[in-house]
Amino acid sequence: MLAIALVLFAVAVDPAACLPPRIELAGAGGVVEAPTRKRALLIFLDSQCPVSNGYSPEFARIAKTAAKAGIAVLGVHSDPSLSPAKAEEHAREHGLGFAVAVDARQVLARATGVRLVPQAVLSDANGRVVYRGRIDDLRTPEGIRRPAATRHDLRDALAAFIDGKPVPPPSGEPFGCPLPQPPESFRKE
Amino acid sequence: MIVLLAGLAMAAAPPTWSGSVAAIVHKNCAGCHRPGEVGPFPLLTYEDAGKRAGFIAETCRSRRMPPWKAEPGHGSFFDERRLSESEINAITAWAAAGAPRGDAQAEPKPPEFHDGWQLGKPDLVLRMVEPFTIPAEGRDIFQVFVIPSGLKERRTVAAMEFRPGNRRVVHHALVFLDGTGQARRKDEAHPGPGYSTFGGVGIMPTGGLGGWAPGNFPRRLPDGTGREIQAGADIILQVHYHPSGKRETDTSEIGLHFTPKPAEKLVSNLPLASRDIDIPAGEPAYKRSVRFTTPEPLTIIGVTPHMHLVGKEMKVRVVKPDGAEIPLIWIRDWDFNWQDTYLFRQPVQVPAGSRFEVDALYDNSAANPRNPRSPPGRVKWGEQTENEMCLCFVAMIPHSRESLGKIRQAAMRQLMTPGMLLRFLGGN
Known part of the structure; x- marks a missing residue:
């Protein structure tokens, strides 16, 4: 009885801690619904951020691993001045190989707590965020580039997520570009 | 009283893009931050800069941007990419206030750049x-x-x-x-x-x-x-x-x-170098220095410090025969990615008998994220990624070819500099 209660407790989900069920983003072909009710890998990028762009081949590899395991992959641009067509072109040029969309109002970034790119989020079928953080430690939080990454935080988190094991949190703070912040005068809706 | 209030209001009013920030950004950032240039995003218009205001303020405050490694007060150079404290304060206050645009009509126009050969058609x-x-x-x-x-x-x-x-x-x-x-x-x-x-x-x-x-x-x-x-x-x-x-x-x-x-008169590179480098694994503060006394007077027009990945700091100065010091350059946070040649605004006159002093510091510990080896290993002089160098090229003008010959001979006698580097001196 106690065991059942524990299991129920473990499965019970606090709706407040989950991503909203419906978030609409702009894709090159029209509205894209964010995968907030299926297992998903969200990759937060910025077409103008050199640190983010530098990860393109690594994004492509990780996305491939995720997609093979049936995890939905979406690249999220939080730049209000980027057109969905430009985002699509950027994805093609950088060989990303996964869908991208523009979240001009930064709804997904706010919901997941992402304030700097590149970062990734893993969320489960209830929209619960199980990982949010850096890709790896190629750069220190101060931006110094190591000869090679020594910790592959996102890969490790993804592997655990796929295996249904507890997902380890990132081993350190990310470095990159803060999200473009629309000044007051940009925020007319 | 009204004057006082107006003064307070002005002091409290944050800087705006059109009022002062645009001019700072155009002068210091737009050279690289414009389409087709190395900067990852343009910083020409309010639309470009406003959305990156917080980022710009943070990178300027930490002096990650504009990238400039030479410490102020140690040499005065052309193309110095360095903001003043008041410029940084203006950008910070502007970003903190939500990046106000100010009077759009009064906005300075983005500078015009000419992209051909800067010095005219080359020979x-x-x-x-x-x-x-x-x-x-x-x-x-x-x-x-x-x-x-x-x-x-x-x-x-x-x-x-x-x-x-x-x-x-x-x-x-x-x-x-x-x-x-x-x-x-x-x-x-x-x-x-x-x-x-x-x-x-x-x-x-x-x-x-x-x-x-x-x-x-x-x-x-x-x-x-x-x-x-x-x-x-x-x-x-x-x-x-x-x-x-x-x-x-x-x-x-x-x-x-x-x-x-x-x-x-020929411009030559005097390689102030020491090949005597042997850094134990894990050593966080290894020091190496080079001393060279010039037998002839010369004019310095530039310096090019050079170390590899565990290099941390390099200071170069000249001590004149009367004891007076001329600081040439001080790089406190050496970054292999920024191997600039620093050109002096005013050529530096060095009398005969002056001593050049190069002092370098290396961090070969595991705490240095740039360390190419993990775990750290012994590091010796060499050209490869995992080797180190202690070298500063001094671009100098000896007063005659004979004078160059004497400087070269003195360099061969005094410096533990590999022969290959001495060839930069020419005059052979």
Whole structure:
């Protein structure tokens, strides 16, 4: 009885801690619904951020691993001045190989707590965020580039997520570009 | 009373883009942050800069941008990419206030840049023979390209201008000379364009023409002086490439302006170097220094500090015979990615008997994220990634060829400098 209660407790989900069920983003072909009710890998990028762009081949590899395991992959641009067509072109040029969309109002970034790119989020079928953080430690939080990454935080988190094991949190703070912040005068809706 | 209130209101009013921030950004950032340039995003208009206000403020406050490694008060250089405290304060206050635009009508227009040869049409343009492909990712690439000068006679160069072919990936360039054909043979032995190196150019160059980094403007050498190119010499162009996340190609070129008649005074590179480097694994503060007393007077026009990845700090100064010190440069946070040639606004006059002092510091501990070895290992002098150097090139003008010869002899006697570096002095 106690065991059942524990299991129920473990499965019970606090709706407040989950991503909203419906978030609409702009894709090159029209509205894209964010995968907030299926297992998903969200990759937060910025077409103008050199640190983010530098990860393109690594994004492509990780996305491939995720997609093979049936995890939905979406690249999220939080730049209000980027057109969905430009985002699509950027994805093609950088060989990303996964869908991208523009979240001009930064709804997904706010919901997941992402304030700097590149970062990734893993969320489960209830929209619960199980990982949010850096890709790896190629750069220190101060931006110094190591000869090679020594910790592959996102890969490790993804592997655990796929295996249904507890997902380890990132081993350190990310470095990159803060999200473009629309000044007051940009925020007319 | 009204005046006082108005004064308070003004003090409280945050800086605006049109009022003061645009001018600061245009002057200090737009040279690189504009379409087709190395800066990742343009910073020309309010739309460009407003959305990055917080980011701009943070990178300026931490002095990550504009990138400039020389400490103030130690040498005064051309193209100094450095903001004043008041400029940083203005940008910070502007960002904190939500990046107000101010009067859009009164906004300064973005500066106009002219993208051709900055010094006018060169006498000789030398391009990379074929395009070089930079992969999407991986370590930075230091590729050496060998370009025949085709010169039938010895010439002196008054100015060299480097034009990167693809500014997204070209990080910096150094230009050397080879009058021996060694580099050409090395190139032929390697498939594809050029050959790859790290700290050096893989051969013993017979001279140098200078370098380029983003934000540098080409300049003519002082009147009556020049850098010598031997007849038939090859140009050795070392380009540092930075993979960008997608495959790129580059075909860079250099333009040479010759002196109208052979220059009487030659600009030479005095390599203040020590090969006596042996850093124990894990050593966080290894010191190495170089001392050189010049037997002849000379004029310094620039300095190029050089270390590799565990290099941390380098300070260079001249102590005159009367004990007076001239600080030349102090790099407190050495970054191999920023190998600038620093050119003095005012050439530095050095009397005979002055002592050059180079003091370098290395961090070979595991706590240094740039350390190429994990765990750290013993580091010795050499050209490879895992070796170190303690070197500062001093671009100098001896007063005559005889004087150059004496400086060269003194350098050979006093410095533990490898022979290959001494060849930069020329005069042999």
